Amino acid sequence: MKTHNSEKYRPTFHFSPKKNWMNDPNGLVYFKGEYHLFFQHNPNDSIWGPMHWGHAVSKDMIEWEELDIALYPDENGTIFSGSVVIDWNNTSGFFPKEPGMVAIFTQNLHDADHTTPIQTQSLAFSHDRGRTWTKYEKNPVLKHPTKVDFRDPKVFWHYESEKWIMVLATGQTVSIYSSPNLIDWQFESEFGENIGCHDGVWECPDLFELPVENSEEKKWVMFVSIGDNRQFDSGSRTQYFIGSFDGSNFKVDENNNEVLWLDFGKDNYAGVTFSDIPKEDGRRIYIGWMSNWRYANEVPTVGWRGQMTLPRVLSLRKIGDKLRVIQNPVKELDNYFTKQIVIHDEIISSGIQKKIDINQPSVEIVLNVNNLGAKQFGLVLHHTENQSTTITIDLLTNLLSLDRTNSGEVSFSENFLNNQVMKIHDTTKLNLRIIVDSSSVEIFVNEGAHALTSLIYPDKACEKISIFSLGGDIQLSNSYISFPNSIRRNFGY
Numbered sequence: 001m002k003t004h005n006s007e008k009y010r011p012t013f014h015f016s017p018k019k020n021w022m023n024d025p026n027g028l029v030y031f032k033g034e035y036h037l038f039f040q041h042n043p044n045d046s047i048w049g050p051m052h053w054g055h056a057v058s059k060d061m062i063e064w065e066e067l068d069i070a071l072y073p074d075e076n077g078t079i080f081s082g083s084v085v086i087d088w089n090n091t092s093g094f095f096p097k098e099p100g101m102v103a104i105f106t107q108n109l110h111d112a113d114h115t116t117p118i119q120t121q122s123l124a125f126s127h128d129r130g131r132t133w134t135k136y137e138k139n140p141v142l143k144h145p146t147k148v149d150f151r152d153p154k155v156f157w158h159y160e161s162e163k164w165i166m167v168l169a170t171g172q173t174v175s176i177y178s179s180p181n182l183i184d185w186q187f188e189s190e191f192g193e194n195i196g197c198h199d200g201v202w203e204c205p206d207l208f209e210l211p212v213e214n215s216e217e218k219k220w221v222m223f224v225s226i227g228d229n230r231q232f233d234s235g236s237r238t239q240y241f242i243g244s245f246d247g248s249n250f251k252v253d254e255n256n257n258e259v260l261w262l263d264f265g266k267d268n269y270a271g272v273t274f275s276d277i278p279k280e281d282g283r284r285i286y287i288g289w290m291s292n293w294r295y296a297n298e299v300p301t302v303g304w305r306g307q308m309t310l311p312r313v314l315s316l317r318k319i320g321d322k323l324r325v326i327q328n329p330v331k332e333l334d335n336y337f338t339k340q341i342v343i344h345d346e347i348i349s350s351g352i353q354k355k356i357d358i359n360q361p362s363v364e365i366v367l368n369v370n371n372l373g374a375k376q377f378g379l380v381l382h383h384t385e386n387q388s389t390t391i392t393i394d395l396l397t398n399l400l401s402l403d404r405t406n407s408g409e410v411s412f413s414e415n416f417l418n419n420q421v422m423k424i425h426d427t428t429k430l431n432l433r434i435i436v437d438s439s440s441v442e443i444f445v446n447e448g449a450h451a452l453t454s455l456i457y458p459d460k461a462c463e464k465i466s467i468f469s470l471g472g473d474i475q476l477s478n479s480y481i482s483f484p485n486s487i488r489r490n491f492g493y
Contacts, residue, residue: 077109264422375471
């Protein structure tokens with residue numbers, strides 16, 4: 001009788017549920033020394049089903065403790081995506097003694113014919129740091145008479161206008177509402193018509209302000225996830241817009257009308273940012289769901305499905321003459337890795353491979369590459385003798401590609417076999433940061449200017465790597481490979 005290893009593919013440094021299904025991160029918030037991660041969760045099966053809110057907490061966003069389920073379905077429907085805020089000034093009236101947490105979430109209820117879903121927005125509040133929740137007795141607090149897709153509220157306090165703002169996914173647009181108290185909502189504006197990508201339904205919006213690196217300037221950024229459309233190869237993905245927000249309307253800058261993708265891998269979707277990060281910290285931190293609706297229900301984990309990306313710090317940088325979102329793993333991750341192999345200055349000659357033994361459940365690879373005339377270079381992640389993932393940078397076309405066709409278990413989806421490709425703005429000198437976990441590869445290029453996130457399902461994470469150059473030489477300088485300084489797998493057990 002064949003036995004199944006439920007811990008095979010379990011990540012070391014990425015949050016995954018103890019058991020059963022997980023998708024979108026919800027309610028990311030910091031409160032009283034804890035980072036909270038709520039998430040879409042089916043507690044009864046490892047495929048998508050009746051949605052609850054799972055819950056985990058962390059002191060550093062790397063090592064998580066999974067807690068009891070936070071929100072259960074009720075007469076208003078199942079619990080879809082949403083957000084959590086801290087009501088510091090008791091605008092809601094829920095916290096007469098001290099500030100607490102308010103969850104704002106979509107409830108999904110089918111009509112009498114079980115054909116058309118009814119999506120409304122509801123509230124719950126917690127006085128004990130999210131351990132228990134009370135649903136507002138007059139839920140739902142927001143509904144729409146005609147829109148079917150009416151979901152995924154992201155709420156924040158807008159200091160300039162002194163009101164709560166909600167951005168809500170409404171079919172092919174984002175609707176913006178305001179409220180003085182989180183209960184009574186007023187429509188402000190609608191964004192998205194004739195701009196951006198509309199290949200699939202718009203989901204999981206987020207709106208926030210980001211600093212522009214090396215300047216005093218700040219800009220508003222809107223994230224919008226695009227649901228799977230079978231007519232297109234990519235499946236689900238996330239776009240963003242850069243512009244301004246006045247408390248009522250979000251407007252895109254005139255020179256930012258092209259489609260901007262947050263990540264060029266297949267496996268970063270529905271991500272949102274943390275609320276209430278302390279001002280003295282000042283970071284805008286993002287987490288995404290590491291999967292793709294094209295194959296999310298079929299990935300080969302046993303007893304559990306779904307993991308999150310590493311938390312990433314966001315900023316804006318001028319690349320060429322255009323602003324772009326920059327993302328890098330949080331500095332807290334550095335505490336879990338120790339440099340083991342350092343490459344000060346080394347030439348990789350054309351046609352020669354530099355092989356390095358790894359034999360670790362995860363690894364961080366940082367390469368600073370100076371091109372000495374090569375046409376192509378890259379590295380092979382040798383998971384086992386017969387399984388590998390190849391990352392290639394074409395220096396003539398400035399394209400980075402990741403090939404996972406031989407990475408291990410791939411038979412569950414034809415779409416999983418397709419290469420993932422991203423354009424790199426500058427390949428004269430390249431900085432690559434690659435983080436390999438038990439079942440994922442995250443690539444950050446040129447200090448976060450470009451990102452590619454990909455699932456893999458090998459028998460082992462990485463036995464060795466090979467660095468290669470073709471058509472000319474490359475030089476590695478100030479490069480290093482780090483191994484985990486301790487193994488903290490299966491958080492929450």
